[in-house]
Amino acid sequence: MAARLLSGVARPVNGLLLAAAIFLLIGSLKSEIFAQQTVAGVAQGAVYGSLALALVLIYRATEVINFAQGELAMATTYIAYQLIQWGVSYWLAFFLTLAIAFVIGFGTQVLVIRPVMHKSVIAVVIVTVGLFVLIDGLVLWKWGGDLKFMPAPFGQTVYHWGGVAISRQDIGTILLSIVTVVLLWALFQFTKVGLGMRAAALRPAAARLVGVRVDWMLAIGWGLAALLGAVAGLMTEANQFILQPSLMQAVLLYAFAAAVLGGLESPAGAVVGGVLLGIFLNLIGQYVHFITAPLRLPFAFAVLLAVLLVKPSGLFGERRVRKV
Amino acid sequence: MTALLELEDVEARYGPIKALHGVSLSVDEGAVVAVLGANGAGKTTTLRAISNTVRRSGEIRFAGKPLGRRPAESVARLGIAHLPEGRGTFSELTVAENLRLGAYTRRGALKADTERVFAYFPWLAERRHQQAGTLSGGEQQMLALARGFMQRPRLLLLDEPSLGLAPVLVTEIFRIIRELNESEGMTVLVVEQNAHLALQVASTAYVLEVGKVALSGPSEELQSHESVRRSYLGY
Amino acid sequence: MTRPPLSALVAGAIAAAVIALLPFAISDYHQALFAQVAVFFIAILGLNILVGYSGQISIGHGAFMAIGGYTTAILSRDHHTNLVLTMLVAFVLCFVCGLLLGLPALRLSGVYLALATFALAVSVPQLPLKFDKFLGGSGGVQSAKTVSHTWLYGVSWLTAAILFVLGWLILRGRVGRAFRAVRDSEVAAVSSGIQLPIYKTLAFGISAAYAGVAGSLFVLGTNGFAQPNEFQVILSLQILVGAAVAGLGSLWGILVGAAFVGLLPTISKDVPVVGSAHGQDVVFGLLVVLVMLLLPQGFAGFLGAVKRFRTRPDTP
Numbered sequence: 001m002a003a004r005l006l007s008g009v010a011r012p013v014n015g016l017l018l019a020a021a022i023f024l025l026i027g028s029l030k031s032e033i034f035a036q037q038t039v040a041g042v043a044q045g046a047v048y049g050s051l052a053l054a055l056v057l058i059y060r061a062t063e064v065i066n067f068a069q070g071e072l073a074m075a076t077t078y079i080a081y082q083l084i085q086w087g088v089s090y091w092l093a094f095f096l097t098l099a100i101a102f103v104i105g106f107g108t109q110v111l112v113i114r115p116v117m118h119k120s121v122i123a124v125v126i127v128t129v130g131l132f133v134l135i136d137g138l139v140l141w142k143w144g145g146d147l148k149f150m151p152a153p154f155g156q157t158v159y160h161w162g163g164v165a166i167s168r169q170d171i172g173t174i175l176l177s178i179v180t181v182v183l184l185w186a187l188f189q190f191t192k193v194g195l196g197m198r199a200a201a202l203r204p205a206a207a208r209l210v211g212v213r214v215d216w217m218l219a220i221g222w223g224l225a226a227l228l229g230a231v232a233g234l235m236t237e238a239n240q241f242i243l244q245p246s247l248m249q250a251v252l253l254y255a256f257a258a259a260v261l262g263g264l265e266s267p268a269g270a271v272v273g274g275v276l277l278g279i280f281l282n283l284i285g286q287y288v289h290f291i292t293a294p295l296r297l298p299f300a301f302a303v304l305l306a307v308l309l310v311k312p313s314g315l316f317g318e319r320r321v322r323k324v
Numbered sequence: 325m326t327a328l329l330e331l332e333d334v335e336a337r338y339g340p341i342k343a344l345h346g347v348s349l350s351v352d353e354g355a356v357v358a359v360l361g362a363n364g365a366g367k368t369t370t371l372r373a374i375s376n377t378v379r380r381s382g383e384i385r386f387a388g389k390p391l392g393r394r395p396a397e398s399v400a401r402l403g404i405a406h407l408p409e410g411r412g413t414f415s416e417l418t419v420a421e422n423l424r425l426g427a428y429t430r431r432g433a434l435k436a437d438t439e440r441v442f443a444y445f446p447w448l449a450e451r452r453h454q455q456a457g458t459l460s461g462g463e464q465q466m467l468a469l470a471r472g473f474m475q476r477p478r479l480l481l482l483d484e485p486s487l488g489l490a491p492v493l494v495t496e497i498f499r500i501i502r503e504l505n506e507s508e509g510m511t512v513l514v515v516e517q518n519a520h521l522a523l524q525v526a527s528t529a530y531v532l533e534v535g536k537v538a539l540s541g542p543s544e545e546l547q548s549h550e551s552v553r554r555s556y557l558g559y
Numbered sequence: 560m561t562r563p564p565l566s567a568l569v570a571g572a573i574a575a576a577v578i579a580l581l582p583f584a585i586s587d588y589h590q591a592l593f594a595q596v597a598v599f600f601i602a603i604l605g606l607n608i609l610v611g612y613s614g615q616i617s618i619g620h621g622a623f624m625a626i627g628g629y630t631t632a633i634l635s636r637d638h639h640t641n642l643v644l645t646m647l648v649a650f651v652l653c654f655v656c657g658l659l660l661g662l663p664a665l666r667l668s669g670v671y672l673a674l675a676t677f678a679l680a681v682s683v684p685q686l687p688l689k690f691d692k693f694l695g696g697s698g699g700v701q702s703a704k705t706v707s708h709t710w711l712y713g714v715s716w717l718t719a720a721i722l723f724v725l726g727w728l729i730l731r732g733r734v735g736r737a738f739r740a741v742r743d744s745e746v747a748a749v750s751s752g753i754q755l756p757i758y759k760t761l762a763f764g765i766s767a768a769y770a771g772v773a774g775s776l777f778v779l780g781t782n783g784f785a786q787p788n789e790f791q792v793i794l795s796l797q798i799l800v801g802a803a804v805a806g807l808g809s810l811w812g813i814l815v816g817a818a819f820v821g822l823l824p825t826i827s828k829d830v831p832v833v834g835s836a837h838g839q840d841v842v843f844g845l846l847v848v849l850v851m852l853l854l855p856q857g858f859a860g861f862l863g864a865v866k867r868f869r870t871r872p873d874t875p
Contacts (some may be wrong), residue, residue, distance in 0.1 A: 039545035065670055067677070068794075116851050122616075125673065127851045129796050134844020136793075141841060192428065199414055199425055206655055207413035209375060210475065211429035247718070249792065253681045256674050264807075294688035301678035308671050309663055 013315050017272070024279065032163040036283040043170035043238065046177035047280020050232040051255035052262065052270035053249075054225035055179065060265050061201040061221045062117065064124045064174055065102045068131035070252030072108075073229030074245065075135050076101040077237050078143055080230075081150055090151050094234060098227050105226025109219040139245050148243040153234070180231055184224065197221055250297055254281075257304040263317025273315065277303065328353040328467050328511050329374070329479055333349040334382035336366075336373045345368040345535040346382070351479070351528075356505050356512040358526035358543070359518045365532040367515040368409050371481045375399050376511075385480070392470075405477035409470040409484055415457025421450060422456050422467055426474030434474070442472045444500060462493040469500060473508075480504070482514040486521065494518070498525050523547050567596050571810055575720065582712050591641030591708040591780060596821035597715035598776045601722055603816050605769025606802040608726060612738035613762035619676030621795030622683035623653045623767040625785075627774030629687070629694060632785035635702035642704060642779065643714070649771040650739075657767025661760035665722060677775065680795040684787040706779055722769060729765070738762060766851055770798070800847050819846075 024300060027033050028035035051073060058066045076097055083093035112131070127222050154172030155227050186192035199207040200217035207214050236251055237243050258277045259290055262269020277300070284299065329351040333430050336344040351357045354386045359367045362452070372378035373397075376396050380496065384391045386402060400406070414422050423441060427434050442449040451459065456467060465485060472480055485501065486494040502525050506509045516522035523529060523543040531539040580837055582590050627649035634640040635649060660679070667675055687694035694700065706714075729735055737758045740748040749755055780787045797820045805816030823846070824839035 016790025059670075063670070065673065107562065112757055112848055123851055126800065127848055129800060130844045130846070130847025130851065132839050133793060133796060134848060137842075137844055150437060192424075195421060195424055196428060198417065198421075199428075202416050203412070203414055205377065205396075206408070207425070208377070208396035209400055209406050209408065209412055210471070211397050212425070213397050253678055256678065257475050260671075260674060290672065292689060294685045297685045298682035298689075302677075303680040304678045305663060308675055309666050312667070312671055 016315075020276065027283075028164075031244050032165075033286065034283070035164045036166070037099035037286045038279055039164070039166050040170055041279035041282035042275055043278070044282065045258075045262065045275035046174050047232050047235045047239070047274070048251060048254040048278055049271040049274025050235070051175055051251055051300075052227050052258035052274045053184075054228040054232070055255055055259045056262075056264060056267050056270040057221055057225045057228070059259070060267075061197070062113075062124070062216050064113075064117075064128070065256075066225070067125065067128040067223065068135060069128075069229055069254075070248035070255070071135040072101075072104070072226055073233035073236075073251075074248040074266050075139050076104070076230040076242060077247065077283075078139055078307045080234060081143075081148055081243055082151060088178065090153055094153070097234070098230050101226040101230035102223040104108040104291075105229075106219045106223035109222035109225070112216065113181065114219075115224070134186075138247060145245055149239055149241070150243055152241075153238050169238055173239065176235065180228065185267075193217075193220065211308055253297060253304075257300045257307075259314075260304055260312075261307050261314055264316025266314065266316035269314055269316030326353055327385075328387060329513065330383075330385040331370070331374070332383040332385070334370070334373050335358065335386060336369050336378050338369075338378065339535070343378075343535055344373060344380070347535070347537055348455070348538050349537060349540070351511060351513050353511055354505070354509055355480075356514065356526045356527060358519075358521060358522040358529040359513065359515045359532060360517075360529055361532035361538075363517070364534075366535040367530065367532055368483055369535075370532070371406060371408075371483050371513070371515055374481060375404060376382040377406075377408075400475070403476075403478035405441055405472045405475040405479070405489075406481040407468045407472045407483060409487070411464050412454050413459075413467060413471075415455070417456055418453050419456055419459070419467060420452045422471055423448075423474050426471035427476075428478060430474075437474055437476070441473055444473070444503070445470050462489045465489060465493070465497060466500075469497065469504075472503065473510075478511060480510050480512045482512060482516060484515055486516060486518045494521065498522075501525055503519070531554045560609065575600075578716050584710055584809045589675065590712040592822065592825060593778055595712040595717040596817045597712075597719045598780065599798070600719045600813055600817035600819045601715075601776070602718075602770045602773035602798045603805050603813050603820075604659075604722060604726055605766035605773070606798055607805060607813065608662070608730070608738075608769070608803060609762050609766035609822075611854045612730060612735065613741050613759055615668070615759060615762065617676040617761045617763075617766070618673050618795050618799055619660075619683075620766070620798045621772045621790055622679045622778055623656065623770035624774030624794060624798075625683050625790035626656055627653050627771030628785045628790065628839045629700060629774075629777035631775040631778050632700040632702045632783060632792055633694075635783065638649055638714075641702050642706065646718070646772050646775040649775045650768045653771025654764045654768035655765035656771075657761050660767065661763030664763060665756055665759055665863050666727070666743055677792070677795070680792050689786050695786070697787060699784055700780070701782030702785075705783045711776070714735075715780075716774060722772065722815075725795035726769075727814065728763075734758070734761065770831065776813065799842075856864070 002069060024038055051069060051184070054069050054073075055066060058064055058069070064090075079100055080093045082096040083096055088096065096144070108131070113128060116127050135230065141272055152169065154168045154226075157168045160166075161169065186194075188198055196207070196212045197217045197220060199212050200214040204214045205231050207217075232255075233248055236247060240247070254272070254277060258274035259270045261277060262271070262273030280299065282298055286295070287295060311317075327350040333346045333348055334344055335342065335346055347366070347370055348372055349357070349359070349370075359370055361367050369378055373380040373382075374384060374391075376391065376394060376399050381383050386404065391399060394402075394416075414425060417425070423438065424434075427437065432435075447463075448467065448470060451463075456464065459467060469485070471484075482501070485497050489497065498521055501512060501514065505512050507526075512526075514522060514526065519529075523546060526543050529540065529543055529546055530537050581593065586592070602620060602624060606617065609615055610618055627646075630652055631642065631645040632647040634645045635642060640648075658675075664672055665674070685697075689778075691697075698738055730738065737748070740751065741755060741758055745755060774790075777789070783787060800817040801820035804812075804819050806812040820843075823843050
C-alpha cells in the first residue's frame, strides 16, 4: 500500500521527503531543542493535517473549498465545551461531539450546499463564506467572546527522554491523529461505502451508472470532513489550553497551506503537508529570530504562494494540463 | 415473450438542441436488440434516455412499470446496466475495485460471480491490482463488460462496444456478448456503428435517422434486403 | 459600456441628488453610517473591476484597505500630512501593491487565486503586530487629526463619485475593452494582440488602489484610529459578498451591495433574540446563505465572471 502510494509520486518529491527526514533525524540527534521543536511540530502538524484532510476530502468530491471548515471545527469544539459544562466526562463528550459534528456536516451538505451546487461552484464558495460568518456569529452569541477553559485530555505530564522534553499532550495528539487517519483510510479502502465515496468523487456520472447514490456519498463526505474538523478543533484547544472564537482561523490558513503543499486532491498529501508545515514552522520560529510569533501566518502565506507559483499541483498532485 | 423494455415516443434534448424526436422501440426479455444508424442519429442518446442521463420526455417502461423521473442511480438499481460510450472505467481505481463497483448494488457473496467473470476474462485475474487506467482500450472495454456482468443486470445497455478496437478484439467482444446472452440469459440492447457485426448477434434491429426510427425488423430481414443494406447500413 | 441611456443618466442624477441632500435630513450618527456605505461602495467598485472585468477573484481586498488605512494614520501621525493628501498617497501605494500582487496572480486562477488572496487577508493584519514600532502593534496607530462626521460624509461620497466616474472612463476606453476581452476569452484576447499580463496586472492595481482609498476613509471613520482588529479576514469577506450582491458594474447594484454590507450591522443590532453586537454576523451570514439559496440565478453576472473556477473538465 505504501509502495503504491509512493510510486505515484514523482522521483524528485520522494527524494525531497527523504532528505527532509534525514535532516530532521540528524538535527534531532544533535540538539535537544531541535528534537523538541520537531516533536511539537509533528503534533501541531498533525492538527493542520487533519483539517487539511477535511478540506481535501470536500475539494476532491466537489471542487469546493469550504471556507467555513475552520469555523465549523471551532463551533463543534464549543459544543464539546458545553457538554463538559453539563457534567459529561471529557472522552464521552469527545466522541459525542464527533457524532454531532458528522450530523452537522451531513446536514449542511443536504440543506445548504446541495441546492446551490447545481448553480455553480463559486456560488457554493460564497455560501461557505456566508457560513463562516454565520457560525462565527452564532458562537459569539451563544457563548460570548471571553476565554473558556477545557480540561486537558491527556494530562499535563511532560516526559523527559534523553534530555528532550515531550509532553503527553503532544504524544496524545499524534497518536489520535494517526488513529483517525488510519481509520479513515481503512474506511475508504475496504468498505463498500468507502469505495462508493471514492467513485462518487472521481467520476460521479460513471458512479451513478453503477448505482452509487452520489448525492448521499457527498453528504457523508461532508459529515466526515466535519468530524475531522472536530478532532482538529479539540486538539488545537488542548494545545492552546484556552477556547476562544478565533481558535481555528490561523489553523485554517495553515490547513490551506498544507493542503496546497500536499496537492489539493491528495489526502496523503494533506497529511504529509500538514506535518511538514508544522515541523518547519516550529523550527523556523526557533532558529530564525526574525520570524517571531506574529510572522508565522505571513510565513505560511509565503509558503502557500511559493508552492502555488512553483508547483501548483503540490507535492503529491498530478500536473493538470490546462485546457486552452 | 414479454417486452422487458418499451420506449414510447421518447424525446430527448441537450439544452436547446433536440436529439430524439419521438423514438419508439421494444426489447423482449432474453433478446439481443441492436440500434443502428449513422453518427449523430441519436443512438447514444437513446441509451442515455433509458438511464436518465439526458433530459427526456415520453414513456419508458421497464418490466411493465414506467421509469418515471428516477435518477440514474435508481435506474441502475432496477437492474439496468448502462455501459456508456467511453466505457465509464474508473481509471484511478484498480481492476478489482472496478469490479467491486460493478457489484455495488448487489448484496451477498460475490465470490461465485467474480470467478465467473474471470472465467470469461482470464487475463483480468492477473491484472487485479493494476490501475484500470493503464489498461489498453480493448482491455478497458472488456473490463467494462466484466463490470456490467458483475451488476447482474436484467438489461444490459451497450454503447458502441466496438469503438476504437482492433478487429480481432471486436470479434471477441461480440462473441462474449452473445455468450452472456445465451448462457446467462442477459437481455442486451446494443448501439453500434458496425451494423454488420451487430446484426449477426442481434435478433432484432432498429435503424435511427436524425432522432427517429427509420426502419426496424428482424435482423435476417434487414440483412437480406440489399437496398436496405446499402442505404441504411452502409454495406 | 457605450453611451449610457438617458434613463440611466436620470437615475444617476437622482441618486446623486439624494446623496447630496441626505446629510441635511439625518443626524450626525447616521451621517457617519452612510459614510461607511460610501467606503464599501468604493471597495466593492474596485473588486468589481477585478472580478467583473478581468475575471480574477480576490478574497483579500481587506488587506489593501488595511494598507490604505494605515498609510493615512501613519502619515498623519508622523508628518501631520493633510488627510486628503494621505488618501492620494494610499491610492498610489496600493496601486503599486496591487500590481505587485497581480504579477504572481498571473500564474494562478480560480480556486488557487482565491486561496492565495485569502492567505493575504489573514496575514497582513499580523504585520503590525510584528513591526510594532512603526506600525503600532495591537494598540494601533492614531492619526494626528480627526474629522467631523459631516466632513467624512461629504468627502467619502465625493470620492466615491469621482472614483465611479473614473472607473467608468477607464472601462469604456481601450483598457475596459481589453478587460472584457480577457474576461470573456483569454485565448481570443491573446490572439487579437492584447497583452494579457499587462491588463490582468493593471486590473489588480486599479482595484487595490480603490480598496486603499476605501481603507483611508474607513480609518478616518473610526476616529482616525487604525488597528489590526479592524482589518481581519471578515472585512475581505464582506467586500466579496458585497460585490457578489452588486452584480456586475451597475451603479445601483453597487449601491445595493454597499448598503447591504455597510448598513446591515446596524440594522441587525435590533434583531430580537440574537440582538446586540453579534446579531450582525448571524444576520449577515444567514442572509448570504439564504440569498444564494433563493435567488434563481445567483448574483447577476458576478458568479459567471470568475474564470476557471472549475479545474476539472466537465466530463461524465
